[in-house]
Amino acid sequence: xxxSSLRFITSACLMLVCATAQIPRAQQPKDSTKKTSDSPPPxxxxxxxxxxxxxxxxxxxxxxxxxxxxxATIMTAAGPSIKNGSILLRDGKIAAVGESITAPPDALxxxxxxxxxxxxxxxxxxxxxxxxxxxxxxxxxxxELTNPVTPNVWAEHSVWPQDPQLPRALAGGxxxxxxxxxxxxxxxxxxxxxxxxxxxxxxxxxxxxxxYGLKMACGENPKRVYQTRGPSTRMGNVAGYRAAWIQxxxxxxxxxxxxxxxxxxxxxxxxxxxxxxxxxRGNILVHxxxxxxxxxxxMLDIAKEFGYQVRAFHHAVEAYxxxxxxxxxxxxxxxxxxxxxxxxxxxxxxxxxxxITDASGARAMIHSDSADGAQRLNQEVAKAMYAGRAAGINxxxxxxxxxxxxxxxxxxxxxDKIGSIEVxxxxxxxxxxxxxxxxxxxxxxxxxxxxxxxxRTDAAEQWRTDFELGVVREKN
Amino acid sequence: xxxxxxxxxxxxxxxxxxFAQTIAITNGTIxxxxxxxxxxxxxxxxxxVIVAVGARVNVPADARxxxxxxxxxxxxxINSVTELGVVEIDQVKDTKDDxxxxxxxxxxxxxxxxxxxxxxxxxxxxxxxxxxxAIVTPHGGLISGQAGVIDLVPGHSADMIRRAPVAMVAQIxxxxxxxTGARGELMGKLRTLLxxxxxxxxxxxxxxxxxxxxxxxPRADLEALIPVVTGKLPLIIEANRMDEIDAALALAHxxxxxxxxxxxxxxxxxAERLAAAQIPVLTGAMSNIPSSFATLxxxxxxxGLLRRAGVRVVLVATSGSDVTRxxxxxxxxxxxxxxxxxxxxxxxxxxxxxxxAEVFGLSDRIGSLQPxxxxxxxxxxxxxxxxxxxxxxxxxxxxxxxxxSRQDLLIERxxxxxx
Numbered sequence: 001x002x003x004s005s006l007r008f009i010t011s012a013c014l015m016l017v018c019a020t021a022q023i024p025r026a027q028q029p030k031d032s033t034k035k036t037s038d039s040p041p042p043x044x045x046x047x048x049x050x051x052x053x054x055x056x057x058x059x060x061x062x063x064x065x066x067x068x069x070x071x072a073t074i075m076t077a078a079g080p081s082i083k084n085g086s087i088l089l090r091d092g093k094i095a096a097v098g099e100s101i102t103a104p105p106d107a108l109x110x111x112x113x114x115x116x117x118x119x120x121x122x123x124x125x126x127x128x129x130x131x132x133x134x135x136x137x138x139x140x141x142x143x144e145l146t147n148p149v150t151p152n153v154w155a156e157h158s159v160w161p162q163d164p165q166l167p168r169a170l171a172g173g174x175x176x177x178x179x180x181x182x183x184x185x186x187x188x189x190x191x192x193x194x195x196x197x198x199x200x201x202x203x204x205x206x207x208x209x210x211x212y213g214l215k216m217a218c219g220e221n222p223k224r225v226y227q228t229r230g231p232s233t234r235m236g237n238v239a240g241y242r243a244a245w246i247q248x249x250x251x252x253x254x255x256x257x258x259x260x261x262x263x264x265x266x267x268x269x270x271x272x273x274x275x276x277x278x279x280x281r282g283n284i285l286v287h288x289x290x291x292x293x294x295x296x297x298x299m300l301d302i303a304k305e306f307g308y309q310v311r312a313f314h315h316a317v318e319a320y321x322x323x324x325x326x327x328x329x330x331x332x333x334x335x336x337x338x339x340x341x342x343x344x345x346x347x348x349x350x351x352x353x354x355x356i357t358d359a360s361g362a363r364a365m366i367h368s369d370s371a372d373g374a375q376r377l378n379q380e381v382a383k384a385m386y387a388g389r390a391a392g393i394n395x396x397x398x399x400x401x402x403x404x405x406x407x408x409x410x411x412x413x414x415x416d417k418i419g420s421i422e423v424x425x426x427x428x429x430x431x432x433x434x435x436x437x438x439x440x441x442x443x444x445x446x447x448x449x450x451x452x453x454x455x456r457t458d459a460a461e462q463w464r465t466d467f468e469l470g471v472v473r474e475k476n
Numbered sequence: 477x478x479x480x481x482x483x484x485x486x487x488x489x490x491x492x493x494x495f496a497q498t499i500a501i502t503n504g505t506i507x508x509x510x511x512x513x514x515x516x517x518x519x520x521x522x523x524x525v526i527v528a529v530g531a532r533v534n535v536p537a538d539a540r541x542x543x544x545x546x547x548x549x550x551x552x553x554i555n556s557v558t559e560l561g562v563v564e565i566d567q568v569k570d571t572k573d574d575x576x577x578x579x580x581x582x583x584x585x586x587x588x589x590x591x592x593x594x595x596x597x598x599x600x601x602x603x604x605x606x607x608x609x610a611i612v613t614p615h616g617g618l619i620s621g622q623a624g625v626i627d628l629v630p631g632h633s634a635d636m637i638r639r640a641p642v643a644m645v646a647q648i649x650x651x652x653x654x655x656t657g658a659r660g661e662l663m664g665k666l667r668t669l670l671x672x673x674x675x676x677x678x679x680x681x682x683x684x685x686x687x688x689x690x691x692x693x694p695r696a697d698l699e700a701l702i703p704v705v706t707g708k709l710p711l712i713i714e715a716n717r718m719d720e721i722d723a724a725l726a727l728a729h730x731x732x733x734x735x736x737x738x739x740x741x742x743x744x745x746x747a748e749r750l751a752a753a754q755i756p757v758l759t760g761a762m763s764n765i766p767s768s769f770a771t772l773x774x775x776x777x778x779x780g781l782l783r784r785a786g787v788r789v790v791l792v793a794t795s796g797s798d799v800t801r802x803x804x805x806x807x808x809x810x811x812x813x814x815x816x817x818x819x820x821x822x823x824x825x826x827x828x829x830x831x832x833a834e835v836f837g838l839s840d841r842i843g844s845l846q847p848x849x850x851x852x853x854x855x856x857x858x859x860x861x862x863x864x865x866x867x868x869x870x871x872x873x874x875x876x877x878x879x880x881s882r883q884d885l886l887i888e889r890x891x892x893x894x895x
Contacts, residue, residue, distance in 0.1 A: 134772070138747045164766050218568070320890050341598065341802025345565035349802070350883045356891065371765055372795050379809065382863035390866060391887045439812030439861055472772050 049266055050255075052283075057206035059195060062451035066090040068103040069431060072112035077119050077406040078420040080398055088115055092449040099423055110445075110451045115437055118401060120175025120423050120428030120448065122408035123374050124287070124334050125314050125367035127177050128166060129159030129194070129202070133371065143182035144189060148226050151214065152272035153189035155179045159202040164472065165371035169465040170454050172375030173430040174441035176207060178412055180215045180314075183289040184225040186240045188215035190275055191287060193412055195448055198463050210415050213311070214279050216241065218290035218299060219345050238298060245306040248276030264401045285311035285413060287334075291345035293321035298378060300329050312411040314367060315339075316357070323360030332411045333357045334367035337380040337387070354381075354403055355388020355395050365407035366415050373395045377404055382437035397437060406464035426450075498522045498582040499874060501855060504544025509551055509830045510844035521551055521851040524874030530846050542869055544855050548625050551845055552608025552852035552872065553809045553860075554832040555743040556758050557738060558790040560602060560610045561592040561626065561636075566798065575616040578697075581655035582669065584704075585696035586621030588614040589640045592633045597682040598801050600881035603628040605805035606860065606867045608852040609638065609842055611832075613645055613800075614714070618654035618665060622700065623712065625671060627852065628881070629872045642836045644704045647714035648724060649739060649770055663723055668692050673701040685831070710836070712758070716741035717770040725753050736835060738792070741771035744778045747785035757782055757837045760794030761814035778847045780818025790818075790835055791827040812861030815857065824861065850874075 003352035067089040074085035086101040130142035141158030144150045181188035191213035194205040231237045251273035278284040290313045319333040340349020357364040370373035385400040408417025427450035434441040446454040499521040507519035515591045518533040553632035564571035569682030574589030577582035612688040624640025656662040672691040676698040682688045703709035713724045716739045738758040766772040793799035793807045833843025849873035858865040
């Protein structure tokens with residue numbers, strides 16, 4: 001196993017290097033204009049008509065070979081763990097899972113005795129790329145703080161693919177992340193769902209077919225940022241959201257009518273309202289930064305007033321106080337394990353939040369909001385799981401793994417593709433050195449679409465961003 | 477339900493310890509830290525002080541017994557960089573007492589513990605998770621002020637403060653915060669200040685008469701820095717880039733300072749120099765992001781590499797939110813991650829107990845389980861660094877101090893909605 005696996009890694013990583021640096025510059029435009037099959041044709045009126053996908057994904061899975069991981073504890077996030085299980089990755093998909101699988105003749109076989117396999121971790125709240133490292137003003141591109149309502153901006157236009165936080169997140173088992181604009185605005189802009197892969201362009205990281213999200217924010221941040229020009233109060237915040245949705249509603253009607261009969265000139269495009277109208281049509285998912293229980297309840301009423309869904313509240317520090325409302329509205333809660341105390345609206349943080357949210361029947365998930373935390377979301381879930389148990393809620397490991405994988409996949413409407421270990425799903429898989437809920441455990445190998453993109457045992461072949469070359473020393 | 481029971485137990489424990497003068501923690505695996513672990517050992521405590529530790533300890537008949545069968549017993553953890561009690565909610569200005577205004581970015585006279593709020597809600601969750609002692613540190617400027625050490629006992633400030641000051645705090649990592657425009661200017665300002673302290677020591681009477689040149693800091697600050705230049709009070713310097721660490725070492729050499737490095741992102745690149753100069757480093761094991769140009773080579777192996785080179789390492793919390801306050805409790809996980817990245821478990825436990833006690837000159841009282849030491853003791857259900865482990869007993873000076881935190885009360889209030 002050893003020799004063949006090492007050879008494999010070498011070739012995969014050569015490809016990886018090719019994808020990041022060695023392709024001649026002249027080839028770049030051709031690459032980046034190539035469209036995936038799921039991008040719709042341009043609108044009939046050319047550029048005056050919205051194109052649902054003007055920045056299409058150019059991601060293609062990295063080369064892979066059939067891989068069989070044997071004798072692992074497989075936490076599937078779709079049912080009970082399989083002890084001494086095997087999993088076969090082939091053609092980018094999970095081809096088989098079970099107690100015993102025969103290896104195809106050309107497969108790389110990995111003995112994982114004593115180790116664990118989980119689905120790739122999914123982080124629904126990341127600012128990697130838009131707030132890259134080093135944190136310098138020149139690259140600080142996460143918050144368009146020029147207007148409290150900026151649905152016209154798209155996070156992907158700020159993402160720096162050479163952010164050194166990316167390879168570190170991958171090394172923590174993170175395979176998919178939603179990059180959001182910051183929370184300074186009431187409506188901050190569109191999010192983008194990215195695969196944690198090396199690429200010269202953000203298009204090369206975009207998860208094919210993933211829906212966009214819309215970032216909204218409650219509470220202290222917008223009212224602090226806009227103190228002098230407004231909104232400066234929570235009631236000002238709510239008036240701001242409602243005013244935006246009123247405009248969006250009228251814009252959607254105009255365009256829906258024109259799309260139905262194509263009479264006369266199309267209405268004038270407005271980038272911001274276009275995004276909001278897509279929310280009202282159910283094509284863009286709302287991700288709402290909100291800490292306090294009472295504010296989440298109000299945001300749910302606003303959603304009802306204008307006929308959209310809040311897909312998930314993010315941070316949701318007080319979700320445990322209104323978990324039954326979240327359950328009733330089908331809204332998820334993306335939470336930290338233990339962040340709190342840094343501002344008034346984070347003052348009621350409890351470590352049992354995830355456990356109580358989950359036990360109440362609402363969809364609970366971990367999130368990072370931090371390139372540091374994103375590397376250890378398994379540890380965050382461990383804290384939350386054991387805190388739940390200490391509070392008398394019997395959270396099993398099989399339940400807790402869902403907070404890391406399938407529940408965030410649901411929040412991104414990608415749960416048919418990723419988030420669990422089931423035959424036919426994308427082969428996004430992490431091999432852990434031990435129980436992922438132990439402080440001593442590390443991700444050893446990470447596959448995305450069946451390609452091994454990280455191997456801790458081979459430092460020389462690990463992904464290094466352009467930025468790091470010559471300034472960040474290679475590990476010896 | 478269980479939260480309610482826990483609270484009842486807490487209250488009972490608090491009520492009984494008042495009368496129990498002798499406590500025996502029996503049958504535990506004892507980690508004295510100052511010596512090898514003792515399986516099935518006993519820690520005997522009388523009047524707040526450890527009187528015996530070992531496999532064969534006679535337990536007096538009237539002793540209150542804590543059965544630690546299958547448990548781990550360690551010294552209480554020491555968190556060496558905190559704002560516990562001086563910052564309640566970071567974004568609520570009125571609750572922040574960690575940063576002085578100072579005079580031209582020098583606040584040497586600032587005694588941060590004079591703003592300590594013993595009623596802070598951050599104390600209970602911190603001690604309930606095994607931290608018994610904290611260094612409270614000031615922030616900001618070139619010279620931030622003086623740090624003090626507190627035990628996390630309920631009561632008044634006088635009950636909590638163990639020793640103050642234990643160190644002076646400075647930084648050479650940010651020229652702007654120091655009121656200068658460049659690192660080199662910062663170092664010059666610092667040397668001028670230390671020279672002026674020496675001048676003031678020699679010509680204090682003349683200074684008081686107004687018969688000297690003007691000095692770079694007010695009298696109170698110069699006065700506060702005397703123990704630093706005489707090598708009596710440690711000077712904690714925040715330094716991250718390799719050359720900053722080297723500059724701090726040179727300064728310590730030239731001025732005979734008792735230097736402690738905090739931050740130390742790239743300290744592993746100067747490990748041999750630090751070891752040779754016997755300078756301890758306060759650092760974490762969970763940061764690996766080149767988050768600034770001064771921390772490009774920050775890595776999780778830092779603590780382990782320093783230790784291997786013979787540097788005294790104190791682990792402090794670096795990852796997550798509010799690790800110096802609300803989540804100061806998470807120090808144990810920093811230690812667990814240090815082990816995952818190359819430190820031995822023994823070294824990591826030492827780095828949150830005995831080593832900080834030694835570095836801050838407190839090891840004659842705390843940091844280890846030995847006869848004569850204060851009974852700052854924690855009983856854990858298992859490995860102190862593991863997420864699955866529960867803290868079962870926390871004793872500070874022999875007093876059982878667990879009580880429900882605000883967070884426990886919120887859980888108790890909202891959990892019953894489930895049923």
